[in-house]
Amino acid sequence: MGAGHSAGMLVIEVADDGRGIDPEMIRQMVVEKGLTTEELAANLTQPELLEFLFLPGFTMKKVVTEISGRGVGLDVVQTMIKEVGGSVRITSQVGGGTKFQLQLPLTLSVLRTLVVEIAGEPYAFPVTRIHKVLKVAREDLESVEGREHFTLGDEQVGVVTARQLLGLEESSPTESEFSVVVIGESHGRCGVVVDRLLGERELVIRALDPRLGKVKDISAAALIGDQLPVLIIDVEDLVRSIDNLVSGGRPTHVSRNRALHVARKQKCVLVVDDSLTVRELERKLIESKGYKVETAVDGMDAWNAVRTGQYDLVVTDVDMPRLDGIELVTLIKKDARLNSLPTLIVSYKDREEDRCRGLDAGADYYLTKASFHDATLLRAVQDLIGESFE
DSSP states (O other), rough: OOEEETTTTTEEEEEEESOOHHHHHHHHHHHHHHOOHHHHHOOOOOOHHGGGGTTTOOOOOOOOOOOSSSSSSHHHHHHHHTTOOEEEEEEEEEEEEEEEEEEEEEOEEEEEEEEEEETTTEEEEGGGGGEEEEEEEEOEEEETTTEEEEEEEEEEEEEHHHHHTOOOOOOOOOOOEEEEEEESSTTEEEEEEOOOOOOOEEEBBBBBGGGGGOOEEEEEEEETTTEEEEEEEEEHHHHHHHHHHHTTTTOTOOOTTGGSOOOBBOOEEEEEEEOHHHHHHHHHHHTTTTTTEHHHHHHHHHHHHHHHSOSEEEEEEEOSSSOOHHHHHHHHHHSSTTTSOOOEESSOOOHHHHHHHHHTTTTTTTGGGGGGGSSHHHHHHHHOOOOOOO
């Protein structure tokens, strides 16, 4: 493995010393799959044959397993590299190994960020511009001259809501504590209250369309998950907006209307599945009974959510990328703060050994996805956490 610069590009090479890729096997496979005729295939060069490996769904495997044979790996790699203006190619020698060469623009910028949720949408703070991230209890907020503060070390840190700064619709807070991102220089720090902390991500920065001009409080954009757009916060600009907001005497109280909130709390369920269709089916089904439902796209996304959010139940699939449902349940049950959180596994796998594996990991319920067609899922939710309000 190596990396270097060439003609304004970052060149990364990854090689192995395995048996290599037999071009004749590829030639045979493209004919079997009907991708070309025998006559044309006979005239294809080795580089041309290797390009077939990047086609969606193309695989050299005869049998699909849990880790190979679906034909999506190299397709995903090439798609992501092309999206940032790069390229990838393969060279291989039978009996001599295979080498992948990735070329990426040197101007490509990767930023380590903290992704948060504000009014249902993701935003990202550059990690280098964050002083601290913490939870602040409602009772720790004090009002001084019309502005709310909390104590951080020997400093009094004022707080404002990200919703108000970004001109988004305010919500009526019912939480006992708030997620706060502290920004700014020493003795001039401010806490920005966000709805939820989603975890750290390394993001490939994309410039905003120049026709937009300078967007207030936003510096750039990026894509996360299933091509979900996320806006990058311009922290310096945000600090100026906070100063303007405070000097104008207009900051909204984070804990406003505290006495008006009803004592009943709506129970919140986290639904975890890498299939958008299944996530939405489960979300709508559970919401129909009055529960609040949030979603996560895989086990890692869910693990970040349960560590920063407040949930009454986790409903999870098993087969997911990055972190599967069994691993997610295991992590939850091993965490001293989360081990009392009920977990419900819903999976296509209905063998007895699959069910035992899920329950042994600590799941409180194990259902098959065929249960969607009746009230079994809802009964399981109610058995675990009761009605939608407490």
